[in-house]
Amino acid sequence: MPYNNYGPLSTTQYSLSMSPYIEFRLCTVQHDRNQTISITMRSTDTIADLKEKITNRLSIPTSQHFSLEVFDTNTFRWIPINDTVSFYTLNGLHLYHGDILNIKWARQPTTTTLRSLYPSSYTETDYLTFYLCRKPFDQYDYTILTISSASTIGKLRRKAYEKLNRPHESQSLFLYYHDTWMKFESDMDDGVLEDSPFRSRMYISVDHDDGGSYRRILTKGLCGLVNLANTCYMNSVFQCLSNIPEFTKKMLELTDESNAPITNYYKKLLEKLWSGQYRSFDPSSLVTNLKVKLPRYDNYRQQDAQEFMNYFLNLMQAELSPNNTLITDYFYGKIQSKVTCLECKNVESTNEPISFLPIAVSNCNQKSILYVKTNGEYHTVSVKIDASIRTIADLITCFLQQYEPSLTPNHILAAKLVDNRFITRYNDMKYLSDVQEEEIALLQCPGKTKDQKLILCEFVERSSEKQFRPPTVLVVPTLNCNYHDISDQLDDLLGHLCSITDALPSTCQLSWLDWNEQYYILDDRSRRLDLKSVRIGMPVGDVELYRVHNHIHNSADQSALKSLIADFFREEPLDSAYHCHKCSQSTKARQKSSLYLPLPQVLIIQLKRFTFDANSSEKIDTFISFPLNELDLSEYTVEDNNSKEKTNSTAKYNLVAVCNHIGSLMAGHYTTYAKNQGDNQWYLFNDTNVTKVNNEKEIVTKNAYILVYVRAN
Ligand SMILES: [Zn+2]
Structure with a gap:
């Protein structure tokens, strides 16, 4: 991370001026989404304008009537577009950039050119x-x-x-x-x-039949927002903030402040959203006044949602009376930056408030690899690799740099595991392209002398003999091995198993396998072991406990977000020269960031998908997985000695909202996934539309741009 590349307004150097145009793709072969031509319109154009443009573009005779269908990517169906009201805008009809359209003829065209457009005779009913x-x-x-x-x-x-x-x-x-x-x-x-x-x-x-008084079942908070010409970035931000339960509660309790027009308008909007009276609402009064206060938004361009969120929150904080710290209380944390001069080892520490965490996203590939330590712990790690990483040996080197810098390649064995069973050891020169990612496990090996060898320790459920977790590696003497040569290593493993399951070590059964595949009980009377491998057997109940724990424990840590956050806080050399005050000269230095406790109640994470430099700008579409619950930041925190507050609060965060950016840099659309505090269900807010998310997995997509986490209680 470049030094000082954060802070509440550090993204303001650029403006995401997006075009007011939307580009559709029109099928040139009936319902074939791969064969299309481009039709560009303004989002404020009407459905009649669109049909006229298509008519001109394809030279369709005016006598040839047609309607349009749009492909719905949620249901994978073609949905007819309502053109009975000719003045409906494309925006109002929820037609978005990138939508695929198909022509539906009222009757088969007579001209050959049009027939070749859709050659199959169209006999389907409407x-x-x-x-x-x-x-x-x-x-x-x-x-x-x-x-x-x-x-x-x-x-x-x-x-x-x-x-x-x-x-x-x-x-x-x-x-x-x-x-x-x-x-x-x-x-x-x-x-x-x-x-x-x-x-x-x-x-x-x-x-x-309910006698004519039809109930309107509206869940509070599930209210869409009207898009006022490319204001979906605002709508998305409002929905993200509205679904931060404590903040919305505090906003609604706020007594009207005399010099806080925007805050008052936002509060009024929240009252509507949470009244349970509206399916959708027109936020004009807030938006119009915002455009007066923030002239940069007084246009019809698409804008950057994260930047807008920052301006909006800062504006409200500035409006509130000086003793009202509502916004800073919820959104601001403090980050510590320590720069160590490599010449004199002098450490200079600076603090800065932050209102969001800007997390760099790269086009770089990640491999999810299982890593098993000698002490029994194991978890999936994301190893970042580039095109130069081609073999197993390269992967091991990368892994060590990123996760175990103190180990050497001798300490890692790359194995093929299937259902936790060891199948084979991978040759160092084996190409990664020949190996399935989920079949690579890196097993940590103890150091060994020339009189020692490595063997596997397997973990089985006692009744089924099935391996319930990946094996670990033990070191044993090549000759004259006895129980005491491995008892310390086994004690470590039993300690690991029993600390998780609370079982007594005596419930675990130890056995060993000789080279004739014969099993023997292993205890301190065992002498002269001709060991091929060792087995630890656990009762089925303890195995279940172990599995549950590891599932919970591993699922939060596996996310790509977690490893990107680790990158953000990792100590790194400064790219530019550093002026050390002690040495009084330019020196080389390293810099490390940490978060001060207490952590902010609301953690806004920006996945920096938009890159801007003098020559190019692009959107990075890399899929970044992120946890819905228990994002743990405890390892990146430091105590603030100046703070009076008690810091025994948790460093774990739960997701409440995601702002998504769909489409390209030049034209796109914003939506929000948010968890309703009333029914604890996730919903998709797409301007005026609010729909239930039936599978939480749908929330984690490559479109995720801003993640809103709330600190767990
Ligand atoms: Zn120095």
């Missing part, structure tokens, strides 16, 4: 796609239902029942139309959908 609420009126949790537009309302009702596995009696069909639920009783069953208000991408629901 289909309508509905969002069917899984629970009555719950628009956050829906399933897709597709039906022919020539079907009757009765058929739609029956299909909805089937899809939801509901009994058919006495449930009415509801359509969400112009912000209310419209009820369709069975006497309307004969109506044809295309002659009724039913249009694609509308919400439908079925429920028991």
Whole structure:
């Protein structure tokens, strides 16, 4: 990390001026997403403008009617675009940069050029796609239902029942139309959908007749925000901040401050978001006033969300009365930077407030490798490798540099493990391209003399004899080995197993295998061991405990984020010359950063995916895994001797929100994943749309740009 490359406003040298244009891809072969041409529009253009542009571009006769479909990457379906209201904007129709469009002819074109565009004859009937609420009126949790537009309302009702596995009696069909639920009783069953208000991408629901007073089930906080011409970066930031439970609570408790217009507008917005009254809300009053206060945002360009978040928080803090430290209390931490002069070893320490952690992301590849220590501990490490790393020996060298600088390659054995079983040792010159990443384990080896040899210690569950964890390496005398030669090493391993499971060492059974594959009980009476390997057997209950512990313990540590954070805090030589005050000259120096305790309540992590320099700028799409729970920063902290506060608080953080950037540097779109504090479920906030995330794994994507973590209690 370059010296001083952090601080609350250090990213302000650049502005992410994104284009107001959105580029669609239009299929040139029916529904073939790989064969497309580009159509560029403004996001404020209407659907009529888009169709006109396509008409001109492809010289479609005006008599040739068509509609458009868009490919929905969430459901992998083609969804008809509603063009009945010609003045709907592309923005309002949720059409985004990169969307793939397909032409749907009203009837087969007569001109040959157009027929060659979509040669297959188009006999398919029109289909309508509905969002069917899984629970009555719950628009956050829906399933897709597709039906022919020539079907009757009765058929739609029956299909909805089937899809939801509901009994058919006495449930009415509801359509969400112009912000209310419209009820369709069975006497309307004969109506044809295309002659009724039913249009694609509308919400439908079925429920028991409730006498006409239709409940609106809205979960507090699940309120979308209207995109006011490229303001999705603001919307995403508002949703990230809104879902920080304690901060939002404090904001809502704030008494109106006289000279804090932006803070008051933000508070008013939060009141709407958490009222449970709105499905979506127009944040114009806050946005308009923000643009006055922050003129750099007074345009229709796409902007950098992280930079905006910083400006927004700083602006609110500046507005509040001097004794109100609401923002600094939640978002600001203090970072210590220690520079050590390599000449005189003098250490100079400086402090700086930080409101976010800028984490460098590279195009560099990472390999997830299992590392097993001689003391029994094991975990997956991310080894960063570049194109020059080609063999097992190269990988071992890289691993040692990054994780075990005090060891030499003699201390590492690269093994192929399958289901924890040792299969073979990899030759140093073996190419990594010939090896599957998940089959490489690096086993730490004890140092050995020429009279010693290395053997494996395996760990089995006693009844099934299955190995429940990777083996470790022991060192034994080549000749005349007896129990006492290995008892210390075994005690270490038993200590490791028993400290995790709380089992007594006596519950573990020790045995050894000779070269005839015969097993013998191993104890202090064992003499003259012709050892091939050693086995430790544990009862099934303890094995379960051990597995559970290791799963929890390992899952948080494996993330690529964790290793990038380690890089951020790692001591590194300064690139530029350092002026040492003690030596009074330019010297070489090393620099190391640490976080002061207590850590900030809210930890904002920016994955620096946008790089800018004089010659080029790019977005880095590397996938960075990050933990949803228990991100532990304890190893990067230092006590602050000047602080009066008690620092017995935890250094573990849980994720509450992710700001995603989708698309390219020049044109993109922001969304937010956030965990609702009411029901503890994750939701995707995409401007006015809020949808439930059914699998938490969906949250970790290559689009993640800002991570919002809250310190665990
Ligand atoms: Zn010096």
